[in-house]
Amino acid sequence: MGRYVIRRLLQFIPTVLGTMFLLHYVTSLGIQFSGNPVRAIFGDRKPTEEQLAAMTEKLGFGDPCLEQPGNPCFGLFVDRLQDIFLRFDFGINLQKEPVTELVSRALPHTLKLVLIAIVFEAVIGIFAGVLAGLRNGSFWDYLVKISTVFVISVPIFVLGVVVRQYVGVEFGNVLRGQDWIPEVISRGVFGAGFIADYPTASLVIPGMVLGAVSLATTARLTRTSIMENVRADYVRTAKAKGLANRRVIGVHTLRNSLIPVITYLGVDIGSLMGGAVVTERIFNVRGIGSLVAQAATSGEASVAIGVVTMLVMVFLLVNLLVDLLYAVLDPRIRYE
């Protein structure tokens, strides 16, 4: 077990380095082909040569290799790695704020959002999947099948905008007209987006929107898995032993059926953090997603690299945790 964990951790190193290099290369190419992002700060007003040079140097876009299209800028990459791993310096953005500060400000919002999304999709998704899987061909099965197809086929930005308008604005306005409804519900939960006064309540609906697409997949996965396992030999044995139906389903069937679902949920934490780019913008949540989106539009290479590197680490760690969870669910799985 310990050796397994150490081996996995060592495998992180090439993955992280590889990702960072790819990111570094892509952002360098972006600057090489679309020009010094500092120039855009000045807009229609042309800065003097010295002014431009001073700002460029300060923001770390001064390396001459950034002017040679196609040059992979190895020197700059090594500098960057040293800054990040030796000095824990992720660079600064165009407003001269350190990336570490930007991330520490944004991270709590995204963590809350992702947590709400995961809980929502796990609880509702597994429940709906079990319901549909046990009563194959029933009304509930069709309801789950049809609604999941519907949710999967609607792009998240459409879903988000529709929910914001009809749940947050229209329905929320009706609630806000009632005196007996507490503000935490009428303004917080059913607000049109993130509100600083209610930092958690106002993330509930955005979190549900974020989790909606994965919820459908979770429900589908659980359904198939349950349908397979209820016919398995060990379930028949358990039934034959005369165990109560609740125990047969709840412990014997569900535990095994959840392995693919847990794998999916684990991988999903990573993609939810990425998917937050759209949801966070729609609901004005100033988390990691909007940070990445903003960095991409303004060409802030250091922000994009810093944030995505941290995301990759989270992704890898969560996957390691998921792999370790297998042993809990299925005693046959052992780690060497």
Next chain:
Amino acid sequence: MRGKTLKVAVAATAIALFATACSSDGEDTTENNNSGGTLRIYASEPAFLLPSAGDDEPSILVIRQLYRGLVKYNAETGEPENDLAESIESEDNKTWTVTLKDGYTFDNGEPVNADAFIRAWNYTAYGPNAQNNAYFMKRIAGIDEVSGEEPAAEELSGLQQVDDLTFTVELKEPFAGFPAIVGYSGFFPMAEACLADTDACNETPIGNGPYKIDGSWEHDQRIQLARSETWAGEEKGAADVLDYKIYADVDAGYAAFQSGELDVMYTIPPARYQEAKQQYGDRMYEAPGDSFTYVGFPTYDERFADKRVRQAFSLALDRQGIIDAVFDGRFTPAEGVVAPTFDGYRPGVCEYCTQDVERAKELLEDAGGWDGEPLVLWANAGAGHEQWLQAVGDQLKAALGIDYELKVNLQFPEYLATADEKEFTGPFRLGWGPDYPVVETYLYPLYGSGSDSNSSGYNNPDFDALIAQGDAAADLEAAIPFYNQAEDIIVEDMPVIPMWFSKIAALYGENVDEFHWNKISDAEYGKITLKNS
């Protein structure tokens, strides 16, 4: 009358109920001529809260409440009026003597004296500080010595303290508009403690205005200002608290407005404009704006060297048609190159700015026709300019039979670099916002020989001479005729096709009693009053 006032219709009881329900701070309003309460304001994240660095709209809208400068602009006429200055005088328009009113202080108790202005302007101008507003100091004598990466001097030689409340400003060239430009937020004073630690002052500004910061700048979330007790000026802030709520996306901000989270919103998402007008028509403030969109000609390209070609292109365009089709009618077609809100604006000065296809054909014919190569129209990528530029191309093709192609793949930084290096191969779209309320701001920076923002490469000694004459005139009143003549040259020579000027559309909520807007400095949040419940 001071300030533009829009009385709001009396709200129905039901709506008043709703308003109280959604304003958490409604209870601490005070009975003081309809003032008090918290004004909740739509904002986007400012770049900087330091007057020397903030040159974008979101920054300036906050800075203007925290700080005050030598002059302010009359909301109706746009003319500069003394604010902190007792007088700003000059005999030759070159050396100006500024006398300050006594008794003003910064939030930390430091006096607002001559030194507060001198140190702020020196800091802004000093090259290594790389402050965005250094550009605005370029008229002051000694600027060349302090700019650059390794400047020869640390302080502007043109700034001299006379006594505690008096200082002199020597300009490089005479400029009658000096008292008008110092109302720009880049000329606001800064406290000694602020310059000692500019990073801290950016987060927790030490201002000298009617409001002071409450807490500090909560990045990406909100900026809260509270009325300052130390403000010695006449106009106290109306609302007790200004709560700037920061949105990354204007659509999210609009949804927040609709759900009663905001009282004022100075901008409306383009796609929601019609809907907003229907829904909040009586609570929408609309006025002509001053930001200018144009299609420039690369006059350094010999195909565009003949002014008849440029005139013909301009005559081929139906501006109102494009505005209606692409922008829901949200712009004012340009009738010259000066915004309609400016003193010195004259309607209809540009005779080539209304569509006249016959005349366009004739002019192009006289100039020798078009060589048959497709015309390349330039715009930067990703900012939504393709659509209207395509309409321009279609109209040119329909009127003059010139094939065109769009070149819209450059990101903004590279696009601007192409403009700087004069490498456009065809007409290009660009915009311009005024720097100060003097019509000169629409002329010299864009068309002066060798001017920084002169992307068309236009060069005309007569034009430069008229601008210089205007700058040296006795006062702004006397300067305007010269600037007008300079504008006449531009609309005849057409180095750019003037397209349109912006229109302002701002929304305010049921809680707002009187809404104020300043035609020069935009939203006047400090003057907006709220209804008492």
